[in-house]
Amino acid sequence: MTRVCCVAFALPVVAMLVSPGSTRAATPALLAANRCNSQTIDDVSGRVRDYDRHAAGGGSTQLLQRYGAIADVLSMLNEEREILDSICSSDAQRAPLFAQIAAFSAWALALESDVAVKLNVSCGTASKALPAIMLADAWLGLANVVNANGGTVPPAFAEVIPKIQTRAAVVGLALPPWPDASAYWRDQVRARSKSAVAACPSPSPSPSPPSSPS
Numbered sequence: 001m002t003r004v005c006c007v008a009f010a011l012p013v014v015a016m017l018v019s020p021g022s023t024r025a026a027t028p029a030l031l032a033a034n035r036c037n038s039q040t041i042d043d044v045s046g047r048v049r050d051y052d053r054h055a056a057g058g059g060s061t062q063l064l065q066r067y068g069a070i071a072d073v074l075s076m077l078n079e080e081r082e083i084l085d086s087i088c089s090s091d092a093q094r095a096p097l098f099a100q101i102a103a104f105s106a107w108a109l110a111l112e113s114d115v116a117v118k119l120n121v122s123c124g125t126a127s128k129a130l131p132a133i134m135l136a137d138a139w140l141g142l143a144n145v146v147n148a149n150g151g152t153v154p155p156a157f158a159e160v161i162p163k164i165q166t167r168a169a170v171v172g173l174a175l176p177p178w179p180d181a182s183a184y185w186r187d188q189v190r191a192r193s194k195s196a197v198a199a200c201p202s203p204s205p206s207p208s209p210p211s212s213p214s
Contacts, residue, residue, distance in 0.1 A: 036088040038097055040080050045104045047073055051111050056118075060204075063119050067205060070112045077105045099154035102145045106138035107160045110167055113138075116205065117171075123200035128171040129193035130203055135168050135175075136189040143181030151178065 047069075056066035081101050088094045113131035120126035142161070146153050153161075168175050176185055197203040 036084060036093050036097075038100060041077070041097065041100050041104065044073055044076050044080070045100070048104050048107050048111070052107070056115060058118065060119065063115050064204075067112060067115045067119070070108050070115070073108045074105055074112075077101050077108070095149070096154070096156070099145055099156045102141050103154070103156040103160050106141050106157075106164060109134045109138035109141075110160070110163045113167055113171075119204045120200070123197070123203065126197040126200040126203040129196040130205070131167065131171045132173040133190050133193045135164055135171065135173055136186045138164050139168070139175050140181050140183065140186045143178045146178045147181075153178075 051066065051070065051073075056062050081098060084094060084097050084101075088097070113134040116130040116134060117127050120130060138160075142157055142164070146157075165175060173189065175181075
């Protein structure tokens with residue numbers, strides 16, 4: 001945020017020195033071009049990597065705090081995607097940034113699934129069903145990007161794909177090939193999982209609405 005502020009301050013000064021009459025027209029375009037970058041994504045990805053290196057404590061309070069922190073990360077990434085979508089001037093600029101956002105959103109959902117496992121150790125059904133919902137969201141988020149790119153897997157996905165696959169195998173979630181991953185598949189996973197946890201007294205966290213775009 002500091003970088004953007006500094007640029008916002010400097011550009012009018014430079015513009016006045018060069019051409020006072022063009023200041024008002026040039027500054028917004030230059031500011032938008034400067035904002036179309038991965039700075040915010042890089043900052044958020046640092047939090048994701050830190051959460052991956054340092055698992056939450058075993059107590060329910062610490063686990064719920066971590067769940068909330070990861071939910072905040074997901075919200076920030078979703079907001080950043082909307083900002084970049086409106087600021088970046090071309091699909092060529094957006095594509096690599098959107099791929100990074102999808103990768104770290106999926107990574108965050110994988111870490112969220114780890115928390116769900118620990119929170120539901122007292123009910124084996126929920127300890128698999130709830131993480132399956134999060135992992136299905138994560139896989140669909142990646143698949144949407146791959147399918148939109150004609151089947152090409154972005155380099156940004158290299159780290160996160162094994163993380164999703166490993167966790168999915170543990171909870172018994174079959175991940176479809178990219179072309180078969182759809183909102184319908186994700187919703188079927190959610191329906192089965194919600195039915196499975198119905199017998200648990202109070203699954204935590206309760207299944208939320210889908211977080212991945214359809």
